Amino acid sequence: MSDVKSEAARLREEARKLEEQAKRLEAAEATREDVTATNKALPSANPEAPAQSDDQHTEDVAEMFGRMTKWYDLQNRVFSLWLDCWWRRNLVRSVVPGPTKHVIDMAAGTLDVSLALLRRYPELRVTATDICEPMLRYGMEKKVCPTERARITSMVADARHMPFEDGCADAVTIAFGIRNVRPRMDALREMHRLLVPGGRACILEFAPVSTPVFGPFYHWYLKHIMPRLAKLVSSSDSAFSYFAETIETFPKPADFSEELREAGFSFVQHIPFTLGVANIHIAVRG
Ligand SMILES: C[S@@+](CC[C@H](N)C(=O)[O-])C[C@H]1O[C@@H](n2cnc3c(N)ncnc32)[C@H](O)[C@@H]1O
Numbered sequence: 001m002s003d004v005k006s007e008a009a010r011l012r013e014e015a016r017k018l019e020e021q022a023k024r025l026e027a028a029e030a031t032r033e034d035v036t037a038t039n040k041a042l043p044s045a046n047p048e049a050p051a052q053s054d055d056q057h058t059e060d061v062a063e064m065f066g067r068m069t070k071w072y073d074l075q076n077r078v079f080s081l082w083l084d085c086w087w088r089r090n091l092v093r094s095v096v097p098g099p100t101k102h103v104i105d106m107a108a109g110t111l112d113v114s115l116a117l118l119r120r121y122p123e124l125r126v127t128a129t130d131i132c133e134p135m136l137r138y139g140m141e142k143k144v145c146p147t148e149r150a151r152i153t154s155m156v157a158d159a160r161h162m163p164f165e166d167g168c169a170d171a172v173t174i175a176f177g178i179r180n181v182r183p184r185m186d187a188l189r190e191m192h193r194l195l196v197p198g199g200r201a202c203i204l205e206f207a208p209v210s211t212p213v214f215g216p217f218y219h220w221y222l223k224h225i226m227p228r229l230a231k232l233v234s235s236s237d238s239a240f241s242y243f244a245e246t247i248e249t250f251p252k253p254a255d256f257s258e259e260l261r262e263a264g265f266s267f268v269q270h271i272p273f274t275l276g277v278a279n280i281h282i283a284v285r286g
Pocket of ligand 1: 107111112113129130131132158159
């Protein structure tokens, strides 16, 4: 009888130990998942980063913008002091409609540029493309008027491999999107391929600012102040650290012009706005 009792006690002790071990394993697994999620939250802005493939980077960027969709327009306005609307308006003015009456807005996000194109050029059709479906859906559902629907199509598509035939557009626009694309050259070549001869790639993008006094102040603000302000507005500062890094690692306008020539464009020009904080690059297919 006592043998049975002591065997039961031994089994109970064994069960207790197994239960503790299971709890420890569960806790370790949860920690590992947390670490993975934290790493995933922020794509790397460094094109040399060895651990992250270009496709993984693209996926992480799409997820990051998907998470911030709701706040995206408001953050743009507040952090640029509404200058972003003026920069985009100038981008849209640089477009010249041609024989196809079709413009592709790459990395269209919540459709600010696509809509400005529709409203300025009533004869145009616009195809808005992006890798982030929630951003496009938000734009289509919340911002496009019923009368505009027949002239705009939205499509999930990667700027590096666009599902359209050669020479199908008079212009390709991309606002604040190109610095997220890796490798950038693939998207620039795609823009060139999609254009009719004489067609324009119109690119709006931030750049590192090298102006004395304002340049260092601007970069200090980007790195140290903006992520803190962003945390107040959206409870996340990681997207804004990524935002600052992508600006700092983006080529200066003259170097970016060289990349556009390398992609095949025959005429390239850039116009600086707001002390060079943003630049419009116009590149013409020969
Ligand atoms: C800063 S937002 C700009 C959105 C919009 N053009 C604007 O002016 O507000 C950058 C956008 O680029 C998109 N993007 C990033 N990488 C991309 C890629 N490889 N192909 C297409 N879109 C991309 C993101 O999903 C995001 O919507």
